[in-house]
Amino acid sequence: MATTLVDKHNLKQHQRRKGQDGPGMSKAEGWRRRGPLLPALIFTIVITQLPFLVTIWYSLRNWNLLRPDGNQFNGLQNYVDIFKDSTFRSSALNSIVITLGCVFFAMVLGIIFALLLDRKFRGQGIVRTMLITPFLIMPVAGATLWSISMLNPSFGLVNWVISLVGIPPVDWTSQHPIVSILMALVWQWTPFTMLLVLAGLQSQPKDVLEAAQIDGAGWTKTFFWVTLPQLRRYIELGVLLGTIYVVNTFDQIYLMTAGGPGTASANLPFYIYQRAFLGFDIGQAAAMGVVVVIATIIIATFALRLIFRSFDAKD
Amino acid sequence: MTTTIIPPAPAPLSAERKSREARRRFTGSSITTLTWLLAFVFFAPVIWLVMTAFKPESAAASNPPVFFFVPTFEQFEAVLANGAGAYFLNSLIATGLSTVLVIVLAVPASYALSIRPVKKTSDVLFFFISTKMLPVVAVIMPIYVIAGQIKVLDNIGTLVVLYTAMNLPIAVWMMRSFFQEVPAEVLEAASMDGAGLIKTLRTILIPMVTPGLAATALICVIFAWNEFFFALNLTAANAATVPVFLVSQMTSEGLFLAKLSAASVLASLPVVIAGWVAQKQLVRGLSMGAVK
Numbered sequence: 324m325a326t327t328l329v330d331k332h333n334l335k336q337h338q339r340r341k342g343q344d345g346p347g348m349s350k351a352e353g354w355r356r357r358g359p360l361l362p363a364l365i366f367t368i369v370i371t372q373l374p375f376l377v378t379i380w381y382s383l384r385n386w387n388l389l390r391p392d393g394n395q396f397n398g399l400q401n402y403v404d405i406f407k408d409s410t411f412r413s414s415a416l417n418s419i420v421i422t423l424g425c426v427f428f429a430m431v432l433g434i435i436f437a438l439l440l441d442r443k444f445r446g447q448g449i450v451r452t453m454l455i456t457p458f459l460i461m462p463v464a465g466a467t468l469w470s471i472s473m474l475n476p477s478f479g480l481v482n483w484v485i486s487l488v489g490i491p492p493v494d495w496t497s498q499h500p501i502v503s504i505l506m507a508l509v510w511q512w513t514p515f516t517m518l519l520v521l522a523g524l525q526s527q528p529k530d531v532l533e534a535a536q537i538d539g540a541g542w543t544k545t546f547f548w549v550t551l552p553q554l555r556r557y558i559e560l561g562v563l564l565g566t567i568y569v570v571n572t573f574d575q576i577y578l579m580t581a582g583g584p585g586t587a588s589a590n591l592p593f594y595i596y597q598r599a600f601l602g603f604d605i606g607q608a609a610a611m612g613v614v615v616v617i618a619t620i621i622i623a624t625f626a627l628r629l630i631f632r633s634f635d636a637k638d
Numbered sequence: 639m640t641t642t643i644i645p646p647a648p649a650p651l652s653a654e655r656k657s658r659e660a661r662r663r664f665t666g667s668s669i670t671t672l673t674w675l676l677a678f679v680f681f682a683p684v685i686w687l688v689m690t691a692f693k694p695e696s697a698a699a700s701n702p703p704v705f706f707f708v709p710t711f712e713q714f715e716a717v718l719a720n721g722a723g724a725y726f727l728n729s730l731i732a733t734g735l736s737t738v739l740v741i742v743l744a745v746p747a748s749y750a751l752s753i754r755p756v757k758k759t760s761d762v763l764f765f766f767i768s769t770k771m772l773p774v775v776a777v778i779m780p781i782y783v784i785a786g787q788i789k790v791l792d793n794i795g796t797l798v799v800l801y802t803a804m805n806l807p808i809a810v811w812m813m814r815s816f817f818q819e820v821p822a823e824v825l826e827a828a829s830m831d832g833a834g835l836i837k838t839l840r841t842i843l844i845p846m847v848t849p850g851l852a853a854t855a856l857i858c859v860i861f862a863w864n865e866f867f868f869a870l871n872l873t874a875a876n877a878a879t880v881p882v883f884l885v886s887q888m889t890s891e892g893l894f895l896a897k898l899s900a901a902s903v904l905a906s907l908p909v910v911i912a913g914w915v916a917q918k919q920l921v922r923g924l925s926m927g928a929v930k
């Protein structure tokens with residue numbers, strides 16, 4: 324129940340506050356309340372929404388910086404073109420594969436690490452510190468670390484390790500570009516899911532666990548019938564927020580594979596960047612941006628309301 | 639009759655208990671060993687990065703890998719001599735100013751979404767969070783073109799504004815979750831004493847949510863310090879930040895791998911240390927205040 328996170332005291336407080344701003348709130352009072360909100364709200368609208376309106380405008384124009392005669396209104400032609408563009412479709416697919424793959428594996432590893440950390444043992448603090456560090460390493464540094472020090476075909480550490488068990492060297496970033504990107508991403512995001520799941524484990528009421536134990540439930544039974552349902556909301560939150568962060572991945576792709584070989588590992592942010600800053604096709608890049616935003620909004624509105632509702636007793 | 643039941647002999651019981659105890663302790667210590675082992679494997683790339691940073695260049699990109707060597711500060715000196723200082727200064731300004739600006743905007747806004755809420759609070763909150771889902775790549779072109787027209791390309795101020803917009807939604811959500819923990823009685827007492835908004839904020843609310851402010855600032859610092867996409871596209875010689883410097887040090891052949899590693903260590907160090915120190919606040923920030 325939501326009350327495990329937002330304690331009852333706060334709930335009551337909320338109801339009381341809600342009562343204050345009933346339908347009878349005067350206009351002056353309404354503006355007095357809105358005042359402190361406005362600077363942040365206006366700033367956010369100006370910096371994030373206005374450029375997007377301009378993007379929509381660009382997307383309706385035939386504007387390629389390499390063709391000086393261009394930049395006329397051409398309706399929805401850009402949208403027709405990008406849906407015919409097979410690279411746009413393959414980049415969309417890569418976006419989905421990379422995002423879901425990263426969130427899934429980071430979540431599985433995160434749950435394992437969190438379960439291991441949720442008990443008293445020697446060096447617990449040090450182990451936790453070690454496990455969160457990959458998240459704190461600058462993503463650009465993490466990406467170069469993986470693409471060069473770890474995965475280089477001739478001197479990378481990973482090839483040396485697999486050579487110990489007799490596996491011949493692999494040219495990771497060219498033969499398995501998406502797997503390589505996923506390695507770096509999962510490594511970076513596992514600490515995030517681990518911290519969320521750990522918070523969920525530590526919020527478990529101890530008496531429920533004890534009761535399960537007394538009832539003779541073994542470790543597996545306790546885990547699947549008591550712990551996992553309790554963790555569900557934390558896992559959902561981790562999946563949602565992880566998706567929001569990971570779907571915009573750019574650094575790792577730019578540095579590890581540059582979307583290659585060819586466009587085999589380009590995701591949508593990288594492909595749009597390529598069309599805009601290397602292909603100078605502003606119109607098409609803008610149209611892709613608009614499509615991505617619409618898709619994101621559709622997917623996210625449902626998920627977001629659903630998940631935050633379970634954490635925020637107010638709604 | 640129940641009294642005829644012979645109690646189990648004490649000796650075998652204690653032996654059984656002892657063996658169960660021993661088995662439990664054995665399982666416990668093997669789980670601990672497993673935990674350490676997994677943590678070591680997961681952490682190994684970091685160890686390798688730091689080791690490489692202290693290697694002479696000849697030992698860095700070698701096959702088989704070199705594990706024993708005489709550590710040297712040569713690479714760190716080379717990085718600093720290479721003009722890294724200017725990039726660090728740019729990153730420091732962009733991160734510091736944007737974080738201050740975020741806090742200045744987010745504190746009153748989250749007050750208006752929690753303590754004395756506006757109508758449609760949840761709509762406003764979802765508007766803020768939805769801007770986090772807007773892919774930056776969808777707005778980079780207009781930002782680039784407009785910044786070019788008003789002559790603020792390659793300008794730290796541009797990054798400050800963009801990083802503020804990037805972190806503001808997280809900060810609003812987070813600060814709101816801290817404000818909600820302030821007991822209503824305290825605020826009622828303040829308003830009975832006739833304290834206005836500014837006074838209430840300054841004397842009551844801000845001191846009570848200071849730990850929250852620190853946690854919020856930490857998250858903003860992490861994201862701003864590590865930001866690469868805007869810095870790559872909107873800066874050049876003057877305003878380039880640390881991630882851009884790092885990429886400029888990269889050669890795919892591993893020619894200067896030790897130097898690149900030293901630069902990576904220096905670039906990551908501020909955020910790594912801040913994150914280690916403030917581990918407890920990290921999860922709340924990353925979940926935008928939802929998880930306490």
